[in-house]
Amino acid sequence: MLQQLSIRNIVLIEALDVSFRPGFCVLTGETGAGKSIILDALGLVLGSRAESRLLRAGTEQGSVTATFAIQDAQGIESLLKESGISIEKEIIIRRVLCADGKSKAFLNDAPVSIGLLQRLGEALVEIHGQQDQRGLLNPEAHRRALDAYAGLQPTVQKVQQHWQAWREIVAAREALEAQIAKAEAERDYITHVCAELDQLAPQPGEEEALATQRARLMQREKILEAIQKATESLEGPSPVTSALRHAETALVRSGAQDETLFESALAALDRASAEVMEALDALERAASELMGDDAPLDAVEERLFALRAVARKYRRPVEELPAYREEVAASLATLDAGGKELAALQKQEKEERAAYLDTAARLTEGRTNAAKRMEKAVEKELGPLKMGGSKVRVAITPLPETAWSGQGCEQMVFEVQTNPGSLFGPLHKIASGGELSRFMLALKVALSSVRSAPTLIFDEIDTGIGGAVADAVGRRLAALGKAFQVMAITHQPQVAALGTQHLRVEKHSKGHTTQTQLTELSPEARHEELARMLAGSTITDEARAAAEKLMAVTA
Numbered sequence: 001m002l003q004q005l006s007i008r009n010i011v012l013i014e015a016l017d018v019s020f021r022p023g024f025c026v027l028t029g030e031t032g033a034g035k036s037i038i039l040d041a042l043g044l045v046l047g048s049r050a051e052s053r054l055l056r057a058g059t060e061q062g063s064v065t066a067t068f069a070i071q072d073a074q075g076i077e078s079l080l081k082e083s084g085i086s087i088e089k090e091i092i093i094r095r096v097l098c099a100d101g102k103s104k105a106f107l108n109d110a111p112v113s114i115g116l117l118q119r120l121g122e123a124l125v126e127i128h129g130q131q132d133q134r135g136l137l138n139p140e141a142h143r144r145a146l147d148a149y150a151g152l153q154p155t156v157q158k159v160q161q162h163w164q165a166w167r168e169i170v171a172a173r174e175a176l177e178a179q180i181a182k183a184e185a186e187r188d189y190i191t192h193v194c195a196e197l198d199q200l201a202p203q204p205g206e207e208e209a210l211a212t213q214r215a216r217l218m219q220r221e222k223i224l225e226a227i228q229k230a231t232e233s234l235e236g237p238s239p240v241t242s243a244l245r246h247a248e249t250a251l252v253r254s255g256a257q258d259e260t261l262f263e264s265a266l267a268a269l270d271r272a273s274a275e276v277m278e279a280l281d282a283l284e285r286a287a288s289e290l291m292g293d294d295a296p297l298d299a300v301e302e303r304l305f306a307l308r309a310v311a312r313k314y315r316r317p318v319e320e321l322p323a324y325r326e327e328v329a330a331s332l333a334t335l336d337a338g339g340k341e342l343a344a345l346q347k348q349e350k351e352e353r354a355a356y357l358d359t360a361a362r363l364t365e366g367r368t369n370a371a372k373r374m375e376k377a378v379e380k381e382l383g384p385l386k387m388g389g390s391k392v393r394v395a396i397t398p399l400p401e402t403a404w405s406g407q408g409c410e411q412m413v414f415e416v417q418t419n420p421g422s423l424f425g426p427l428h429k430i431a432s433g434g435e436l437s438r439f440m441l442a443l444k445v446a447l448s449s450v451r452s453a454p455t456l457i458f459d460e461i462d463t464g465i466g467g468a469v470a471d472a473v474g475r476r477l478a479a480l481g482k483a484f485q486v487m488a489i490t491h492q493p494q495v496a497a498l499g500t501q502h503l504r505v506e507k508h509s510k511g512h513t514t515q516t517q518l519t520e521l522s523p524e525a526r527h528e529e530l531a532r533m534l535a536g537s538t539i540t541d542e543a544r545a546a547a548e549k550l551m552a553v554t555a
Helices: 035-045 074-082 114-124 130-135 139-150 153-185 187-200 206-218 220-235 240-252 263-292 297-313 318-382 433-448 467-480 523-535 541-554
Strands: 002-010 013-019 024-028 061-069 090-098 103-107 110-112 125-129 391-398 410-417 455-459 485-489 501-510 513-520
Touching: 002 035, 013 513, 024 467, 035 061, 035 090, 035 125, 035 455, 074 114, 090 114, 103 114, 114 125, 139 153, 139 318, 139 410, 139 433, 153 187, 153 318, 187 297, 187 318, 206 297, 206 318, 220 240, 220 263, 240 263, 297 318, 318 391, 318 410, 318 433, 410 433, 433 455, 433 467, 467 485, 501 523, 523 541
Parallel strands: 024 485, 024 501, 125 455, 455 485
Antiparallel strands: 002 013, 002 061, 061 090, 090 103, 103 110, 391 410, 501 513
């Protein structure tokens, strides 16, 4: 139950604190006074989208704080436990809105996500207004209402799961069929490619190795000649190694008393001798490698050119030929194994379709049985709302398979008969605006027996009615207020007179600023407000007398 609402710097509200009591609370005020601002502010703490337009002009930050009592609210307690939030007798939700449109949310002073606020808001408060009346024109809303009344949401969820599984298998089967069809159409070509690549058997890195080998073979004689000349230069008639040894011997025999004088030079000569010997070994190995490569140049070129020709043929680099060979082989394997895989998918598809239809059939049965009960429950509520002669029918129509969905295999439409003897027709074609309001209220009352948030807010659902009908709507709201906390924004004095708490929304201008205020009315102020609602801008004695009569009748 909503206990307290505090608003700071939201649209026309600078500062507002209001307490709410159990029962039936009515909010009244002239058109444009700012009643919708109260709902917008409450929407913020219930997880609605934060927009910078909601911030009061000239301010950098606004906030809305709401306090809820959660006694006997098991669903709310479960949600808080699931989110790791300690449970208390009341919860305080605060939403802070900044000038850049960003916002922060807090639950009992702990930061929380907007997603949690939305889930919590759905469990705490239900807001019904003219949008809901228009929603009754949408068959999808009819389906949701019937499923909620029948408690079929778990079955709907199972239908959705089977539908999703079935569609995924259908998609996999169709993709495999397309793949097989494409491969089958190219079977001859793929077989030829696979055979050619198998015969060629390209290896990773083969092109680079062949190109290097070809270059060596083409330059072998020149390279061997260079090796010979280098070798002769190092160990010819005057070998470098001999010159190094002579230099080393001369230094050693110099008779120098200081042993460190030639230390560095001797070390360098020693290294030079080792490097020369290593160079000679490397030249010998290179010559041996060249002489040992007995592959004919023609054979190497033939292999290299064959690889490059096939690569050009299939429009890909030579280094990609091994991978392409695997790809083509896989395509052939798909053709060979695709039949078995396709048969398995077809079997799974048949099984999932059967599971979907079985669950959907149980859903259809549940909806059909609940429709009769719902018709009676709504018609029972229409009587007190001055629509006792009206009949309600939930028309359940099977859909073709192409229109099946995760919501089942049928469409539901609310049909009404507003006068005895007239034909049933779709709600949006038969019911007037006032009748839609009452039908929505009757539906809400019927649904409240199976599911409802602890606080219900009705935003001008009495639009388009008056007199005895408005009185009937007010009495039904007041009766609903005995089981729930009910708030109604209304322009009907007959409805306002039945509230156990009466709040008036007013707009005041001072200088260049305008502010919206919310005031709880005393019995005297309430009498004057009802008179205003009856008479308009000029309150007459007759209006005051009528207001007094209304208050006396509803007391």
